[in-house]
Amino acid sequence: GQQLNQSPQSMFIQEGEDVSMNCTSSSIFNTWLWYKQDPGEGPVLLIALYKAGELTSNGRLTAQFGITRKDSFLNISASIPSDVGIYFCAGQLLGSNYQLIWGAGTKLIIKP
């Protein structure tokens, strides 16, 4: 089936650092969604992107819909302890039956 490659798989960062993660595919998408999951909780939608090149912010989070429509990235600026969790990307393939394809997640861990 279709796959999204999400990287990195995990990140160890210092509080205050900027974070960047991305999702790539060989297929073209017309929607990208970024979610965050806290331990034991359900994923929460952070940012939704619908147009190639679109850049959208939500507080310290910024996500972009790649111009080729095959990738998306999420940046977190000045990380804080509550940013810890797993971040998932999900995309809707162009011409699909509106199903979402999910990345495997990026686990963010803040070094003590």
Place this chain on the structure above:
Amino acid sequence: DSGVTQTPKHLITATGQRVTLRCSPRSGDLSVYWYQQSLDQGLQFLIQYYNGEERAKGNILERFSAQQFPDLHSELNLSSLELGDSALYFCASSLGTSGGAYNEQFFGPGTRLTVL
């Protein structure tokens, strides 16, 4: 609070048993999705219903089944349970199956199933 509710929050049962997980979608949402998440794993899509009808199937075992009722709530039935079925089970809902915002899925808090 996403507006999606799931019950029960925790479920402990024995191998070979059958359980039913329940989900109520956000008000106005017609699509319901079920996901399985094993420890430290990603989200595995199981099945989707739209307005009472099955719309898509993912990696759902034959021992598992689901349905969506006329009031749009959904139930996931897991039978002949095995140790490996222990996981978090999430329900999500969305407005429908069109593009754009209709595709945004909102997740419930999950049901943690432990099979002993």
